[in-house]
């Protein structure tokens with residue numbers, strides 16, 4: 001049975017998602033097999049983004065999963081993709097979505113997210129998108145971007161729309177003019193950054209939180225990762241007492257918080273391990289211990305902050321929710 005949550009759009013979203021961002025370059029054929037392994041193990045929600053360069057492999061894995069009858073149809077899978085910052089403006093949203101759909105070989109997305117509340121200058125073809133200069137950071141026009149996100153839904157090209165890396169304040173600004181509210185806000189969340197304020201706000205407004213980097217990206221510093229989660233003595237102690245692993249404790253804790261989450265593993269054993277979190281529970285005492293872990297955000301988005309840009313400090317980017 002696939003554990004799901006209901007979104008405010010009326011669609012359901014599988015709680016556990018398969019992350020597809022890797023800082024290591026992997027050949028497409030190998031990636032397709034990795035994603036197919038994930039689907040075979042039972043993952044029904046796959047998280048990609050135009051910037052991850054994983055959309056084509058995700059699309060091929062989806063079509064192979066149908067061909068090989070691992071799933072009965074594409075409808076059994078929940079596919080999320082994201083609008084990169086250089087497409088975050090009204091006139092660029094629809095062509096960007098169409099490009100993502102073309103990469104994926106799909107005629108609709110289950111969920112389309114604005115990746116960051118940031119706009120970057122569009123690069124010429126062939127120039128890497130992750131590298132940009134301070135002067136490429138432009139003011140983000142949330143209204144024009146969201147209006148076309150809504151249009152994408154009305155056109156039937158996406159089932160649900162949402163955002164990522166938005167603070168409560170930015171969500172409030174968005175809700176002020178949105179005619180379709182965001183279904184999801186995908187943000188960093190793990191035992192080290194439990195998003196207490198944002199969780200309260202999103203619950204009140206009916207917005208589903210999806211946690212990214214649930215394991216702290218396993219310390220991958222290129223991705224703002226930290227080892228403080230997998231090395232946490234509190235989490236290790238609970239894992240040992242329950243005969244579970246520390247990653248399983250993190251993921252089960254997220255489930256108990258009512259959020260959905262996307263975890264990345266390209267290793268078959270770890271994919272299985274991360275999937276086995278729904279048939280046991282954490283006690284109230286164990287959850288309390290995890291809630292008392294000192295808090296520290298890792299993904300600060302420093303790259304989007306500069307003295308002459310729209311965000312002059314990380315505090316401005318996150319509206320003080322740090």
Ligand SMILES: NC(=O)c1ccc[n+]([C@@H]2O[C@H](COP(=O)([O-])OP(=O)(O)OC[C@H]3O[C@@H](n4cnc5c(N)ncnc54)[C@H](OP(=O)(O)O)[C@@H]3O)[C@@H](O)[C@H]2O)c1
Pocket residue numbers: 018019020021022047048115164165186187211212213214215216217218220223245247248262263264265266267270271273274
């Ligand atoms: N919206 C955003 O801005 C944003 C930002 C970051 C990430 N994301 C999404 O969230 C997904 C997950 O986040 P993430 O990739 O940053 O980090 P993560 O899922 O917290 O950690 C991934 C790392 O942990 C390792 N790992 C996975 N399971 C493990 C286990 N059971 N035991 C030990 N190590 C394990 C993986 O290595 P192996 O592959 O070798 O197992 C990988 O190095 C991404 O892939 C992406 O889809 C979104």
